[in-house]
Amino acid sequence: MPIQITNLNKSFKLYQSHKQRVLEAFHPFRKTYHHKFHALKDISLTIVDGDTVGIIGQNGSGKSTLLQIICGILTPDSGDVVVDGRISALLELGAGFNPEFSGRENVFLNGAILGFSRADMEACFDDIIAFAEIGEFIDQPVKTYSSGMYVRLAFAVAINVKPDILIVDEALSVGDILFQAKCFAKFKEFQDNGVTILFVTHSLDLITRYCNRAILLERGELISQGSPKTVVDVYNRLLVKCSQQKRNTPDTTSTTVEPNTSRHESRYGTGKATIADAGIFDMEGRGVQTLTLGSEYEFRFSVEFTEEVSDPVFSYTIKDVTGFNLTGTNTLFKEVDTGYAGVGDKFTICFRQKIMLAAGGYLLSFGCAGFEDGGYVVYERRYDVLDFQVVAGHSIVGLFDSASEVTFTKIE
Numbered sequence: 001m002p003i004q005i006t007n008l009n010k011s012f013k014l015y016q017s018h019k020q021r022v023l024e025a026f027h028p029f030r031k032t033y034h035h036k037f038h039a040l041k042d043i044s045l046t047i048v049d050g051d052t053v054g055i056i057g058q059n060g061s062g063k064s065t066l067l068q069i070i071c072g073i074l075t076p077d078s079g080d081v082v083v084d085g086r087i088s089a090l091l092e093l094g095a096g097f098n099p100e101f102s103g104r105e106n107v108f109l110n111g112a113i114l115g116f117s118r119a120d121m122e123a124c125f126d127d128i129i130a131f132a133e134i135g136e137f138i139d140q141p142v143k144t145y146s147s148g149m150y151v152r153l154a155f156a157v158a159i160n161v162k163p164d165i166l167i168v169d170e171a172l173s174v175g176d177i178l179f180q181a182k183c184f185a186k187f188k189e190f191q192d193n194g195v196t197i198l199f200v201t202h203s204l205d206l207i208t209r210y211c212n213r214a215i216l217l218e219r220g221e222l223i224s225q226g227s228p229k230t231v232v233d234v235y236n237r238l239l240v241k242c243s244q245q246k247r248n249t250p251d252t253t254s255t256t257v258e259p260n261t262s263r264h265e266s267r268y269g270t271g272k273a274t275i276a277d278a279g280i281f282d283m284e285g286r287g288v289q290t291l292t293l294g295s296e297y298e299f300r301f302s303v304e305f306t307e308e309v310s311d312p313v314f315s316y317t318i319k320d321v322t323g324f325n326l327t328g329t330n331t332l333f334k335e336v337d338t339g340y341a342g343v344g345d346k347f348t349i350c351f352r353q354k355i356m357l358a359a360g361g362y363l364l365s366f367g368c369a370g371f372e373d374g375g376y377v378v379y380e381r382r383y384d385v386l387d388f389q390v391v392a393g394h395s396i397v398g399l400f401d402s403a404s405e406v407t408f409t410k411i412e
Contacts, residue, residue, distance in 0.1 A: 002165055002196045003047040003070060008079035010040040010065055039065040041220040043079070047213075052197040054207035054228060056235050057217035063200045066217070067091060067167050070198070085164030085196065088114060090155065099143035103134060103153055106142055110157045124160045131182065132156035152179055159186050166190055168199035204232050208323035229323035233266055236383060265385045272309055273341075273368045273379035277302040277348075280364070280388055291355045293392035293401060299351040301366045305341040309379065312338050314349040315367040318357070319384070326357065326399060330367075356401045359392040 013034040015021045020033035027033075040062045047053055055063050068074040069081055071089045097106045107128055111121035129138055132153045134145070142150060159166070187210065190197060201207065207214050207228045214231035216224040216238075224234040267275070278301040279287050291297055299316050315330030329351070331338055341347070349366075364386040369378045392401075 002049055002051075002083065002085045003045070003198075004080070004082040005043055005045040005070075006080045008040055008043040008045075008066075008069065008081060009038070009077045010062075010069060010074065011036045011038045011077055013037075038220050040069075040076070043220075043222050045215065045222065045225070047196060047198065049196060050191075050194045051213055052191055052211045053199075054211035054214040054231075055198060055200045055217065056202070056204070056207060056214060056231065058238060060219070061217040062220040063217055064091070064169055067169050067198065067200060071167060083165070086115070086162075087165045087167060088158050088161050088163035089167040089169075090158045091167070091169045097142050097150070097154065100141055102140060103132075103138040103142055103145070106153070107157055110154070111161065114158070114161065116161055120161065124162065127160045128153075128156045131160055131186075133179070148179075155183065159183070163195060165196045165198070168197070168201075170200055170202070204235070204323070205325050207232060229321075232323050233383065236266070236268070236381075265382055267380065267382040267385075269368075269378045269380035271379070272307040272370075272377075273303050273305050273312065275301050275303055275366050275368060275380045275382050275385075278364075278366055278382065278385045280386060289387070290389045290391060293355060293357070293359065293390055293394075293396075294403075296352060296354045299353060299364060299366075300348065302346060302348045303368050303380070304346045305343060305379075307343060309341045309370055310339075312341055312368055312370045312379070314338065314347075315369070316351050317365045317367075319363045319365070320399075321361050321363065326362070328365075355390060356403065357390045358396055358399055358401070359390050361387065361389050363387050 014037050015024075015034050024031065024033040043062075043066065055066065057063050065074065067089070068091065069076050070083060071087055071091065072083075073091070098109060101109060107125060108118060108121050111118075132138075132149075132155075134149045134153055137145065137149060138153075142153070145153070187197070191210070199206075211228045213225065214228040215222060216231050216235050218238060224231045280289065280291070281298045281300055282288050283296055283298075288297065303312075303314065305312075313330050313332045315328060317328035318326045320326055331349075363384040365381070365383045366385055367378065367381040369376060369381070371377070
């Protein structure tokens with residue numbers, strides 16, 4: 001096992017001021033001025049060879065603390081962490097760089113911090129320089145670098161040292177779009193070579209797209225682990241700050257179930273609105289579950305409000321079966337004035353959409369939300385409420401049909 005974590009605990013002393021820290025340090029009777037923050041609570045986790053594990057959770061949930069302990073930067077209060085393999089970590093890009101040193105000198109300095117010998121760094125130096133794309137600036141002090149050059153070099157150092165275990169903390173989207181593409185290509189190369197990967201990100205799309213496992217931390221506790229889609233669904237409940245239990249989920253064995261509704265849907269929200277009558281309809285008004293590439297359909301649902309709401313936002317999202325968000329929109333983006341909704345008011349919302357998705361299975365979600373005191377509040381969200389299939393009469397490359405037109409002319 002590359003990483004075995006057993007009953008891991010970590011806490012920090014928090015002080016209201018630096019003065020209290022000093023008073024506690026020198027108090028003759030050992031008076032306590034701090035309170036403890038429990039960053040990690042009894043975490044047990046096994047990560048096997050070749051796993052790509054996404055770690056998600058709200059700010060302050062303990063994600064970065066867990067990675068720092070695995071890397072040996074922090075020491076746990078109790079518990080065991082066993083790591084089998086050479087680690088390369090992207091925790092804070094460029095944290096080990098000296099601004100007065102040249103890029104070349106910092107490559108070897110940063111490598112030493114990561115635990116690699118000079119011989120190791122010399123062996124991969126050319127790959128680092130080629131990946132960073134900073135040219136002759138490699139021999140200039142890094143204090144003269146632009147922010148893009150700085151992070152490209154830091155990323156290149158961490159990702160080209162041929163690790164057994166790669167640990168990434170919110171560092172996959174650095175530099176311009178072309179460099180980001182290189183970063184993700186390297187990430188995929190590591191996966192193909194069986195490198196064990198742990199990474200923290202707030203982008204749920206990356207979790208469902210690149211990981212075979214995910215774990216969710218909340219207030220220092222490991223509350224969910226398993227398939228990325230399952231864990232992301234649990235995380236979504238936390239993000240909207242509602243009950244962990246499904247609220248008013250339709251009985252899928254009843255004859256009154258809405259047409260085409262998925263047996264795997266989850267619905268959350270504050271309860272100020274209720275979404276019902278969700279369906280997909282063709283242009284003749286018939287409910288459908290099999291859609292044809294290139295044809296138009298209506299994504300339709302109704303909403304009833306239980307409290308007064310101003311300017312509600314209605315939305316839909318399409319995901320693939322792994323949970324990756326493919327497309328979607330809402331009335332705010334479309335600049336639709338939704339006005340005022342009173343108690344008991346009912347509305348029908350219809351999004352007309354031409355289907356350009358590749359053949360396969362998809363999941364459709366609907367939502368109703370709004371802004372209150374400057375914050376975004378979900379009144380009702382029905383995740384994966386409908387599942388549907390797309391069929392196509394011709395083949396395409398990728399996720400959607402760009403409806404390209406081609407001409408062919410022979411040059412005489």
